[in-house]
Amino acid sequence: MSESRKATKVIVVGAGIAGFSCALELKGLKARCTILEKEATVGGRARSFTESGYVFDQGLHFFVGGFKSLIPILERSGIRMTVVGEGAVWLKGGERHTISRSIVDAARFGLVSPTDRITLGRLVQENLKRTRADFLELDNMTFAEYAEDKIPEAIYEDFYDPLIRTVAFMKPEEVSAGQYLYSEQLRFAYEDGFQAMYPERGGLGSVPYTLMLQARNFAIEPKVNCNVKQVIIEDEKVVGVNYEQDGKDFNVETDAAVITTPVDLLPNFVDMNKLPSDFTTSVRKFSYRPSIVAYFGLSSRVLDFNVGGFVPGKKIHIVAEAKRVSGVLAPIGESLLTVTSIDEELLKMENGEATEAILEELKELIPGLESKVTWKKSWKIWRSVLSQPPGIMKDRLTTNRTGVKGLYVAGAYANCGEYYASMEAASKSGIACAQEMIQDYS
Ligand SMILES: Cc1cc2nc3c(=O)[nH]c(=O)nc-3n(C[C@H](O)[C@H](O)[C@H](O)COP(=O)(O)OP(=O)(O)OC[C@H]3O[C@@H](n4cnc5c(N)ncnc54)[C@H](O)[C@@H]3O)c2cc1C
Numbered sequence: 001m002s003e004s005r006k007a008t009k010v011i012v013v014g015a016g017i018a019g020f021s022c023a024l025e026l027k028g029l030k031a032r033c034t035i036l037e038k039e040a041t042v043g044g045r046a047r048s049f050t051e052s053g054y055v056f057d058q059g060l061h062f063f064v065g066g067f068k069s070l071i072p073i074l075e076r077s078g079i080r081m082t083v084v085g086e087g088a089v090w091l092k093g094g095e096r097h098t099i100s101r102s103i104v105d106a107a108r109f110g111l112v113s114p115t116d117r118i119t120l121g122r123l124v125q126e127n128l129k130r131t132r133a134d135f136l137e138l139d140n141m142t143f144a145e146y147a148e149d150k151i152p153e154a155i156y157e158d159f160y161d162p163l164i165r166t167v168a169f170m171k172p173e174e175v176s177a178g179q180y181l182y183s184e185q186l187r188f189a190y191e192d193g194f195q196a197m198y199p200e201r202g203g204l205g206s207v208p209y210t211l212m213l214q215a216r217n218f219a220i221e222p223k224v225n226c227n228v229k230q231v232i233i234e235d236e237k238v239v240g241v242n243y244e245q246d247g248k249d250f251n252v253e254t255d256a257a258v259i260t261t262p263v264d265l266l267p268n269f270v271d272m273n274k275l276p277s278d279f280t281t282s283v284r285k286f287s288y289r290p291s292i293v294a295y296f297g298l299s300s301r302v303l304d305f306n307v308g309g310f311v312p313g314k315k316i317h318i319v320a321e322a323k324r325v326s327g328v329l330a331p332i333g334e335s336l337l338t339v340t341s342i343d344e345e346l347l348k349m350e351n352g353e354a355t356e357a358i359l360e361e362l363k364e365l366i367p368g369l370e371s372k373v374t375w376k377k378s379w380k381i382w383r384s385v386l387s388q389p390p391g392i393m394k395d396r397l398t399t400n401r402t403g404v405k406g407l408y409v410a411g412a413y414a415n416c417g418e419y420y421a422s423m424e425a426a427s428k429s430g431i432a433c434a435q436e437m438i439q440d441y442s
Contacts, residue, residue: 007032008441009253011241013228013269014260016044017423018410020211021073021430022258023220028438034252035215036226036243041205042212044260046423048205070427077214079207116155123151127181139178146177207423226250231257231407233274238406256406256441258433260426263397263413276403283397283409400433401440408433 008031012019015037023033041047112120130138138146143164147156156172164172164180172180212222225245232240232251240253259266263283266272272280397414401407410433412425 008255008437010034010256010258010437011036011228011252011254012258012260013231013241014038014044014411015042015208015212015222015224016260016411016426017046017070017208017211018260018412018426018430018433019044019258020208020215020222021069021427022260022410022434023215023222023430024073024211024218025431025434026220026437027218029434029441031437031441033220035220035222036228036241037222037224038227040224041209042222042224043205043208046204046208067422067424067427069431070424073211073427074207077210079210112155112158116152119152120155120159123155124184127185130181130185135178135182137178138181139176141177142173143175143177143180144171144173146181147172228269230269231259233271233404233407236274236404238404254406256408256437258400258408258410258437260410260430263409263411266409270407274404275407279403400429400436405440408437 008029010023010026010029010031010033012023012033012035015035019035019037020042023035026033039047143160147160151160161172164175215222223245226243227245228241228243229249230242231238232242238254238257240251241257242249242251244250259269261268266283396416397409400410400415402409410426410429412422412429414429415432415436416425416429
């Protein structure tokens with residue numbers, strides 16, 4: 001009888017969506033997989049925490065129907081989702097109206113007259129063809145200005161105006177034409193339109209938490225409070241990982257390591273001189289651009305959040321309207337906006353008033369804030385948010401391999417197709433990484 005194959009030892013660095021997706025997909029490989037997570041809780045950018053009775057999601061918290069990699073993983077793990085919409089959805093006259101990408105859907109769209117439906121379909125199709133340069137140009141005007149000689153009044157009134165208020169959370173005269181139309185292109189870019197879903201319980205953090213339980217069922221060991229310091233490469237292959245846990249240093253042998261932290265943090269634990277130059281050259285293209293982006297006073301009941309702030313490394317009091325899911329905390333790079341307390345006074349205010357109050361607080365926290373932030377939501381801002389990392393849509397790694405045996409990268413910058421930095425991109429990349437490892441080690 002042949003001797004059974006020795007299990008491949010795999011260490012996944014980071015217990016975010018990419019890390020879990022990769023580890024759970026490694027089932028095709030006889031592997032002993034450990035996930036090392038620096039923080040005390042799993043989830044990475046999809047983490048939640050509770051403060052003053054409010055559950056805060058660090059990232060936004062919706063999944064869309066086009067998430068073909070992530071949703072099956074969630075379903076297999078027993079995570080139930082609440083579907084909150086299909087196509088671009090809003091309510092008018094107590095009725096739900098939806099539209100998705102195709103001209104046929106536009107033709108069925110009941111809110112406007114049959115003639116206007118044809119025009120609407122044409123406008124949607126026209127927008128799908130727009131380039132970055134077009135959006136930049138359109139960023140110089142508001143949507144209302146753009147619409148003036150372009151969009152028939154009935155379509156504007158019955159379609160764009162309510163839609164923009166619903167999905168961009170602003171009035172057409174406040175939102176830049178570039179930003180809105182770009183977000184529309186993105187939404188339509190999803191295969192199945194825009195079907196948004198929530199995890200049912202406990203905020204977004206319940207998703208990675210359930211994945212962790214699932215991982216344990218598969219004998220994958222997720223370990224928290226483990227700060228990986230170095231991936232050791234000898235003779236052009238990975239041989240071990242050093243990490244620190246509770247002040248003690250550990251050194252473990254491994255055959256392979258998957259780094260799921262933002263790719264520009266790679267030099268923190270890997271000697272980049274040991275990696276092939278074509279890989280390091282590609283990686284240099286990706287960098288977090290710590291930008292200050294803020295949007296406040298959002299009052300959408302559809303997406304159920306109302307205050308968002310993207311402020312790297314700053315502390316802020318934040319107001320939460322909904323008990324279950326509320327503020328948006330954006331780790332840009334590794335910097336987190338930290339909630340220090342919930343301001344009960346703010347909770348009593350109207351959105352506009354709360355917005356002003358938060359802006360005042362931010363101005364005190366961040367010198368020169370006004371020159372750094374465009375308060376009007378603009379395409380440029382959106383773009384910079386979406387490009388945390390890897391740069392928007394294209395320009396990303398098309399493999400998880402680094403060129404060093406046993407060293408892989410995963411996350412929203414590597415091998416995840418055309419998705420922007422979403423949980424789906426993370427998941428797709430994690431799965432693709434596992435598949436490459438299976439090829440390399442089977
Ligand atoms: C404000 C905001 C809103 C968002 N909204 C949405 C949304 O609505 N829908 C959507 O699909 N996506 C959204 N995203 C994107 C989504 O959250 C991320 O793309 C996804 O969670 C990234 O997963 P990941 O596993 O690639 O990376 P991460 O979640 O960043 O995981 C990396 C992990 O590595 C750990 N780590 C770092 N250094 C070390 C170390 N030295 N040792 C050990 N571990 C380490 C980190 O702590 C982290 O847990 C949003 C993101 C932000 C910031």
